[in-house]
Amino acid sequence: MNLVVEVSLPKEIVQMILESAKTLHPKETIFLLRGKTRRDMISISEIVIPPLATYGNGFANLPTRMMPIDFSIIGTAHSHPSGSLALSVQDLNHALGKIILVTAHPYNGLEYCAVYNRKGEKLRLRVT
Ligand SMILES: [Zn+2]
Secondary structure (H helix, E strand, C coil): CCCCCEEEECHHHHHHHHHHHHHHCCCECEEEEEEEEECCEEEEEEEECCCHHHCCECHHHCCHHHCCCCCCEEEEEEEECCCCCCCCHHHHHCCCCCEEEEEECCCCCHHHEEEEECCCCEEEEEEC
């Protein structure tokens, strides 16, 4: 059994997510995340902007059927302009990949970020 407990991602990717969230606020920002699973850890290596039509329209509107089949997509990141770090039912129902990263308003650093698995369980977040 592989149980992921930790997600590591480069500082530059965290900064890009936070800055994009600030720029688009009060709309939602959304990114796809690429990376690898190793034992109990997921390492994010790349951030991908989803199709332009959906950008800023919210995570729940991400048209999953229009997405290219890409097994390197390991999860998604999106913002919560409401300021809540908790996942919504829509977040869990529309999850892509293995992890869901959320950043909440005012997006001022790691304490405004949380990462979950698809069951909605919180994982450790490590910035490298
Ligand atoms: Zn959400």
